[in-house]
Amino acid sequence: MGTRILLIGRLPSTLLRPLCTKGTASHSSSSRYSAVILQRSFGLQLEQRHSVHYLFPPMPALNCPRMLCSKALTELEFDDLAENTLTSIGDYLDGFTEWLPVDADFDISYAMGVLTIKLGGGRGTYVINKQSPNKQLWLSSPVSGPKRYDYIHGQWVYGHDGVALHDLLNEEFRKLFETDRIDFNQNRDD
Amino acid sequence: MSLTRHIIKNLSPKALSSAAAYHKNVIDHYENPRNVGAFDKNDPNVGTGIVGAPACGDVMKLQIKVDENGKIIDAKFKTFGCGSAIASSSLATEWIKGKQMSEAGKIKNQQIAAELSLPPVKLHCSMLAEDAIQAALKDYQKKKDKASATAAAAGN
Numbered sequence: 001m002g003t004r005i006l007l008i009g010r011l012p013s014t015l016l017r018p019l020c021t022k023g024t025a026s027h028s029s030s031s032r033y034s035a036v037i038l039q040r041s042f043g044l045q046l047e048q049r050h051s052v053h054y055l056f057p058p059m060p061a062l063n064c065p066r067m068l069c070s071k072a073l074t075e076l077e078f079d080d081l082a083e084n085t086l087t088s089i090g091d092y093l094d095g096f097t098e099w100l101p102v103d104a105d106f107d108i109s110y111a112m113g114v115l116t117i118k119l120g121g122g123r124g125t126y127v128i129n130k131q132s133p134n135k136q137l138w139l140s141s142p143v144s145g146p147k148r149y150d151y152i153h154g155q156w157v158y159g160h161d162g163v164a165l166h167d168l169l170n171e172e173f174r175k176l177f178e179t180d181r182i183d184f185n186q187n188r189d190d
Numbered sequence: 191m192s193l194t195r196h197i198i199k200n201l202s203p204k205a206l207s208s209a210a211a212y213h214k215n216v217i218d219h220y221e222n223p224r225n226v227g228a229f230d231k232n233d234p235n236v237g238t239g240i241v242g243a244p245a246c247g248d249v250m251k252l253q254i255k256v257d258e259n260g261k262i263i264d265a266k267f268k269t270f271g272c273g274s275a276i277a278s279s280s281l282a283t284e285w286i287k288g289k290q291m292s293e294a295g296k297i298k299n300q301q302i303a304a305e306l307s308l309p310p311v312k313l314h315c316s317m318l319a320e321d322a323i324q325a326a327l328k329d330y331q332k333k334k335d336k337a338s339a340t341a342a343a344a345g346n
Contacts (some may be wrong), residue, residue: 114311124310125309125310126310127310129311131246133243133245133246134243134245134246138314140310140311140313140314142310144298145299145313145317146299146313146314146316146317147305148314150312
């Protein structure tokens, strides 16, 4: 039961609170609102499976609820999701200066769907960017190189090895800063 | 530091060149690309790998010609994309020529990126070049397996 509640909790908040916006562009919130209204006015039943309610039935081929798989997201939904993920990672990193020994050249910047993390001290630069045509997040790590992440079952996962983005960031940043207290999962907003 | 000195310092050649310039190896491959072209994809000795997508801004087609001993005797490429993508695929064709298929399969994106000194945001181009090599090798292998299966069936 616990995992089922977690699944619902991870659905984008817009599905559960249709009138709530996060200050994103008004066109995207109104399109989500109208999507919910259309569902209701067309009398679509919420499909129930294993005590979890899905607004959109899982696609049989993917066996994954629509809002939790990037391949089934619309462009707008992917854009919002990717932006939320990148800004939450950026915000978490911004906070590093308060409790970790960061280099003088440590710098986080986010613009136009590209998050750039300069570690300073010759340790290299991380770049995480939104790749809209593929509905992926692309990571470039100075430690492990380039990887591409799809949104599957609520996690950004690298197809070749199944490792989640947030887990990889945890592993690499913990080594870089020599502390286990780093946890990218605690600030998630996707 | 006075304002004038600050401006002059930032306009110095060193400052300008250090701001995201292409490495000379990349420029060399861009201006003098090696092995541009195509083979007949229906040739049984040719393996073709196409990776990427136009919407992403990068498409690479890499073709290999393999002899009966499994050695890559020739390679050609055509790439649509940025300078780093063109250089990565050009370098890939240079490296796989003359190698056995198994050796060519061991080429990694880190080696390509190191040779071209690719910046972080362009590491994906080297990954794509590695994928292109793998796709070409796989395609050739598939063709060979199909041909030997047909030959075996015909022989029976």
